[in-house]
Amino acid sequence: MQESSSIGIVAPQTAHFDAPLTLKNGEVLPQFDLTYEIYGTLNADKSNAVLICHALSGNHHVAGKYTETDKNAGWWDNLIGPGKPLDTNRFFVIGVNNLGGCHGSSGPASIDPLTRQPWGSTFPVITVEDWVASQARLADYLGIQQLAAVIGGSLGGMQALQWTLSFPERVQHALVIASAPNLTAQNMAFNEVARQAIITDPEFHGGDYYAHGVVPRRGLRIARMLGHITYLSDDAMGMKFGRKLRHGPIKYSFDVEFEMESYLRYQGDKFAGEFDANTYLRMTRALDYYDPALEHGGDLSAALKPAKADFLVVSFTSDWRFSPARSREIVKALLDNNLSVSYAEVTAAHGHDAFLMPDPHYHSILRAYLKKIELRKNISAVPIIERRGAL
């Protein structure tokens, strides 16, 4: 193994965009902000940029820490850094908080410049296509004409795929991980239950809860607890918790009795204290709506015709929410278009969450693919002195 280390201390930045953005639903955002982070160095010919697209609850803080004592690194820190599979000695990495998010980019909790009030319920329902369009604006802003790669897992994988359709000339490689060409009915059903928990929370106030000084914490907590069940496989939950009692002996009550209950409540409470419910609604709706084949009578191969990128598609055996079969649909449709596709079905016990885990086999696949990009594009390491400086 080569030596790897953390990217170190990072800081978010915010870019403001004044040109209106017409959304898929027909609405126009007159202006918007995108909060992002960058790691590594953009090379002279600007050929080493890699965009990371986040999933449901992610954001721009992909790697590194904000302070020396920061307990939590970015959400994909195990993948990204000097010497890591996505090597910041070679690549210039961009993390961005999606439009509609709640971590700095314009979203429902932001102030609508027209009303000088939080957008709340009036913030548009954003789609994957809208995110990609806004991310292209960020690439423009950073002076990047073509991305060496776009990488994403789950909902992020949908964005990576959509990049190759919306901007075929602007993305050379797409890494579509633990994703799907659309959600199954079951998957949409879980989203619907999560949304209904939020929307029927008395403190939701039709999405305009900011004005009432409350948040629909109960609903968001339920939504997150449900989400966590679906991110893990049955086996993974069995291995992690099984039927272990929290306190033992059995108390015959509705309080926490099993370890798993304690875990779910903790995750739900934590998330409900941090995340914006209106953003959660929009993220799940973007998942529901994404379906590039829809306008092609359900023919995914026809839908992917514009793509020119080289693809790596990765799935995980125990992922029941974005199963390998769904990834294989993407692979088949790409191959139907004579595109270059690598596909890996990784044996992993963790379920959907596996895409975030540092599984050695999984990471070696990403490392090899990214190395291929590096060689193909003749990306050289940043000068050694600068690299040491970053450590």
Add this chain to the structure above:
Amino acid sequence: MQESSSIGIVAPQTAHFDAPLTLKNGEVLPQFDLTYEIYGTLNADKSNAVLICHALSGNHHVAGKYTETDKNAGWWDNLIGPGKPLDTNRFFVIGVNNLGGCHGSSGPASIDPLTRQPWGSTFPVITVEDWVASQARLADYLGIQQLAAVIGGSLGGMQALQWTLSFPERVQHALVIASAPNLTAQNMAFNEVARQAIITDPEFHGGDYYAHGVVPRRGLRIARMLGHITYLSDDAMGMKFGRKLRHGPIKYSFDVEFEMESYLRYQGDKFAGEFDANTYLRMTRALDYYDPALEHGGDLSAALKPAKADFLVVSFTSDWRFSPARSREIVKALLDNNLSVSYAEVTAAHGHDAFLMPDPHYHSILRAYLKKIELRKNISAVPIIERRGAL
């Protein structure tokens, strides 16, 4: 196929039990009611009685209708009636609403005779073992020493299994369908989310909502919507709804957009208007707690040692909540005890709900097994004139 017909008009009855019942959690119910229905005729030697145990939201109304214009028959009407797989010309069938239920048997919404107020939060947390003990009281009341069979699906299957452990001499055959020897962590996790949705509903009032003239409808609705996802397989939801739009074209909103959303909301609303939330909490907790192997260091074979019954175990290929693997655990443990076991793994697309469906293969298995009981016990048909009278 032989001719079959509905059992016709039926009526519930309620039995009152004055002798105290000591529950598994140590509490004592000083008295209780059980509401039940009976179909067919108990033969002279009382050897043809079959008990049906219900699952989460079921009750005593297993077959037949209450009025000629009744739109809904009992929940297992496709299985039970003259000439049906469980032939009421041969068997005397008992349906019972479980203790803690909300359809006539003593439960949280009943009046506590001590306080003359609804039990609410003070109604005990009931277990599968308690249900079986109370059902044995009902058998006593009906003058039945030994049941020809106990039949149940899902949580009902757990009761059928427990009958063979609590009262090995009193049950000759157990039909354990779409069940498990305990819940997996994932299964318990779904229950926990459902319960938390109810308990955190502001109108739950700690379980004493009756006094406030409200019900935690929002929470119960979410619980039921979630339940419905898990009763169907991903494929079944795909076949039934897929990504079909309800109104089309896409409206980009959080209103009903897909058919599946309309279905889930309808099911949730309907259930929340009919069922008692406190009962739902107790039913899910009984599921969580059931684990006969617990007192045997996890050794299911040791736990099933008391059983003497002859077993039919049935599972369904697409049932991901009570998977065939869980049924096979039961089968193995029964075989370890040299018991007579028939096992059928039915290919079915419907998921957990398959146990309620009139799948011909499934029903032929039940019919054949019940015919075997009939022959073994030399159960003769009730006189033809009486049978005609029942039609």
